[in-house]
Amino acid sequence: MISKLDLYKIFCKVGKRKSFSKAAKDLYMTQPAVSQAIMQLERELDIRLFNRTPKGVSLTNEGSLLYEYVNSALKLIDVGEEKILEFKNLSTGELKIGVGDTISRYFLLPYLEAFHSKYPNIKFKIVNGTTLELCSILKSGEVDIAIVNLPLDDSTLEQRPCIDIHDIFVCGEKYKHLVSKPITLDEVVKLPLILLESNSNSRRYVEDYLLSKGIQISPEFELGSHDLLLEFAKINLGIACVTKEFSQEYLKKGLLYKVPLTDEIPKREVGVCFLKSVSLSPAASKFVEILENNQVDHAT
Incomplete structure (x- = not known):
């Protein structure tokens, strides 16, 4: 049986053309x-919609009233389908990304630039926070994807690594003598340490690794940003x-020096994560694809 929507499409076409043929x-x-x-349709509505004449058909008063509403409704459906097509073609839409300040500055920016250049009509909403905060707002639906430090212990999230990163210890001029030869982790923790706050994923990763070696840390300074770590080390704190x-900017300019270790901290990753239970929007899917394929250059 023909659907009600199809009946209305036929009704509007007859009303517009004023002819069945x-x-x-x-x-x-x-x-x-x-x-x-x-x-x-006339039987279902129990009303006559057209006057039939040898020259064609014309809408009745009731038919004219219905035509105005149905025609408007069908046009709205067409507009809706066009908007869906625009979303699929990435000619409109919004991409909501959760990311920390450091990853945003040193990793994400060139990807945002490349994506915006290719899809200029996609709007960005960027939400900043720690990895744990970003996972929380990801689950609340506030963002589509989050760019975070991996690994994460969360089975509800799909995790896609993008680049390897390495945790190192750096020092300023006052401690430059430490650079002459590799030192042990036991020796490192006896020095005045400057670390991120304990609730950061990066801090926990390093701390867990040291604990696996039977080493506990007690930092002199706990800071809220990676840039502050660099600045505090530069002034020899x-x-x-x-x-x-x-x-890299600090190391290449000689503002800081890498402290060589006898036992380097294993690499970890920066990656993109999103909810397994929710399908990504076309814009988010394309952005994840660009991230995974490493389609732009970034600082190394």
């Missing part, structure tokens, strides 16, 4: 099929544990 031609239907559809890939 012309409407049938436009709809690639037979004239009897169009006539039968209109009669079915201690030895900072930083991400090598995000510290």
Whole structure:
């Protein structure tokens, strides 16, 4: 049986063309099929919609009233389908990303630039926070994806690694003598340490690794940002544990020095995560694809 929506589409076409035969031609239907559809609609509504004459058909008063509403509704459906197509083609939409300040600055920016250049009509919403905070707002639906430090112990999240990163210790001029030869982790923890706050994923990763070696740490300074770690080390307040890939400007300019270790901290990853239970939008899917394929250059 023909659907109610199809009946209304046929009704609007007949109302516009004022002819069963012309409407049938436009709809690639037979004239009897169009006539039968209109009669079915009239039976269901229990009202006559058209005046039939030898020269064609014309809308009744009731038919004219219905035509205004149905025609508007069908146009809205067309607009809705066009908008869906625009979303699929990435010609409109919004991409909501959760990311920390450090990863945003040293990793994400070139990807945002490349994506915006290719899809300029996609709007960005960037939400900052720690890895744990970002996981929370990801689950609340506030963001589509989150760019975070991996690994995460959360089975509800799909985790896609993007780049390897390495935790290192750096120092300023005062402690430059430490650079002459590798030192042990036991020796490192006896120095004045500058670390991120204990609730950061990066801090926990390093701390867990040291604990696996039977080493506990008690930092002199606990800071809220990676840039502050670099600055505190530069003015010789201690030895900072930083991400090598995000510290290249300081290392290359000789503002800081990498402290060589006899036992290097294993690499970890920066990656993108999203809810397993929720399908990504076309914009988010494309952005994840760009991240995974490493399609732009980033600081190393």
